[in-house]
Amino acid sequence: QLLPVERARLHEACARYLEGELADAPSLGLLTELARHWSEVGDADRALRASLRAGIAADEAYAPSEAALQYQRALRLWSLAPGAVAEIGLDRVELLERAARAESSGSSARAIDHIVEAITLVDPAVDEVRAGLLHERLGRYRWIDRDGAGAMEAYLEAMRLVPADPPSAARARVTASLGQILMILARFEESVPLCEEALAAARAAGARDVEAHALNTLGQDIAY
Helix, strand or coil, rough: CCCHHHHHHHHHHHHHHHHHHHHCCCCHHHHHHHHHHHHHHCCHHHHCCCCCCHHHHHHHCCHHHHHHHHHHHHHHHHHHHHHHCCCCCCHHHHHHHHHHHHHCCCHHHHHHHHHHHHCCCCCCCCHHHHHHHHHHHHHHHHHCCCCCCHHHHHHHHHHHHCCCCCCCCCHHHHHHHHHHHHHCCCCHHHHHHHHHHHHHHHHHHHCHHHHHHHHHHHHHHHHH
C-alpha cells in the first residue's frame, strides 16, 4: 500500500542497516538481502556492487543457484551503472563466465548463451588465449547440453586459438578437455597424445589441477 517513493525510502533504510551489519559479520544471507534492497531502491551502482559481492560469496559457498540469480541481476544492471563498472575490477566477459558457470548446473542453454556473448566481446587477434579458453568453456557447456558435434567444433577452435608454444596452463586446459571428450567417445588412440601433451604443458606451467585432469583421462585411455 506504500507509494513508490515511500517504498524506495524503506528499502534504502534496510540496505544501509544491512551494510552496518555486514561490517561486523559478513554472511551470504545478508549479502543477498543487501543486493535485493539496493535493487529495489533503483540505485544501479550500489545494486551492481552488492549483487557481485553476493554472487561471489554464493560461489564460495557452493550455492550455484543463488550465484546465478545474483549474476543475472548484475548483468541487467551493467549498462546502467558505469560508475560501479569502472571500479569493480571485473569486466563483462568475466561476469559472463561466472554467470555461465553458475547456470551450467541447472541450465546449460543459458550457460551457452552467456559464453557465446562473451566470445563476441573478445577479439582473438588481440587476445587469442582468452578467446580460446572461452571456446573451451563453450565446448563444455554444449557437451552438457548433449550437442556433441557443437562441443567438438568449439574444442577444436580452442585448440586452434591457444598456441602450443610456449607450454602454458591455458594450452594444457584446452588439450586436456579435448582429450577427455575423445576418451568418452571411445576414441582412445586419438585421446592419448592429447593427454600426454596436456600433461607436459601442465607440468611445465605448474597447473596441478589440469595435470590431474589429464592423468585421469589418460589412465582410462590406457585401461580401455
